[in-house]
Amino acid sequence: MAVRQTRRARAQRRRVKRVAASGSDLTEAQWRRILDAWAACAYCGGDGAALQRDCVLPISRGGRYTIDNVVPACRSCNASKSNDEVTSWMRRRRLDEPAFLLRWRQIVLALAAEDAAAAAPAAAVLPAEPAEPAESVGP
Helix, strand or coil: HHHHHHHHHHHHHHHHHHHHHHHCCHHHHHHHHHHHHCCCCCCCCCCCCCCEEEECCCHHHHCCCCCCEEEEEEEHHHHHCCCCHHHHHHHCCCHHHHHHHHHHHHHHHHHHHHHHHHHHHHHCCHHHHHHHHCCCCCC
């Protein structure tokens, strides 16, 4: 039993190092926005179960935890996919790959548009330069 825990602990430490080295930058607020946008498992559509963060392009293959690479996945899909390439895994599982890819693209674009819209008003709020006072013409 101790050997098993040691292997598991060693694997977990390696994974933590890979995630840290990947340059991941997903915030909790972004994760909540992703959950709201999908509202269910991105792969099978199942809802009701706790959804986990899953990288479409796995960290072991160069992916990162970023807003455009993370989708919510049920425990079953996340464990089954492991570090497989998403399209071949979906074909093997007989899931609707084209529908997933289309929806994933739409959600990524919508989230990017929200980010751009949130940044635009901040630029518009900058104070304008004060107007020069009019010179008075007098005697």
